[in-house]
Amino acid sequence: MREKTEVKTEYADGALVFTGVRDFDCAEIFDCGQCFRWEPEQDGSYSGIAGGVCANVRFEADDPGAMPGTSSGRVLIRGLCGSDAGDPEFWSRYLDLDRDYGMIKARLTADDPVMAEAIGFGSGIRILNQDLWETIVSFIISQNNNIPRIKGCIGRLAEGFGERCAGSFDLPTAETLASLSVDDLAPVRLGYRARYLIETAKCVAENGLPGSFGELSALCGVGPKVANCIALFGMGIRDSFPIDVWVRRVMAECYGFDENDMKGMAAFARERFGELGGYAQQYLFYYIREKSKNHPENR
């Protein structure tokens, strides 16, 4: 069991720098389906928008020869489009830097060879603490949809109806969205999700953001899967275990479930992973998706 490293903040060359960061891999964090507003750069860093700031996030390992996600290193954040990097407190929270992922992984892998193998694929995954309204909008759009198109829809929604934000655009507020019609949103090409979004925006504009899983589930277009994603990524409810088609596949393949037995899977996750359910889901999700990339014949 290794020692926990203290994360420290400093500035260097115009960038915000966090040193002593472990268990961090940009591609695994930004490309594991939890967020839709980050894109990779040639050098492996990611650029995107969060907290009203356009930024580039880069990880430099202290030991460049180490496997991704296994070495401590530093996280560099640069503001883009003329803005500065923003608030260190925001980024520390957003990137979940105070969380001890070494401990989480140790607890999940103890006595579970499936998790051990899964975590071997995505040991640098972190769960971002994202804006609640953004996660609500994003995951309503995500249903029965694919990632490139989800990103396109969110981008068009921001550009067409959002507030200008340091060279880019933030998502429209609930009030703005509530004032629009399905026809207004036609250029965004949300399909039948446009109605869900407007109904949910009206509800949020009137009653405020949901404060519990129950309130979340009452929103239009928010079923069990989407509610669990929003709870996990937008409300910090880390025992959430969203069950989507990929999780159904991995639970069938690795834990012997019937692909349609979602109740059984949820009960198993509660029992086996407990408060770490959300982390377990992310490792399993990333694992099965990576495997299917390497073996297209397995779908």
Added chain:
DNA sequence: TCGCAGGTGGTCG
């Protein structure tokens, strides 16, 4: 042309 993509709401029995 058709199935499918990180599901949900509506409608049956």
Added chain:
DNA sequence: CGACCACCTGCG
């Protein structure tokens, strides 16, 4: 309740 099924859109 649980099992179906239509549903916007875009791509192979």
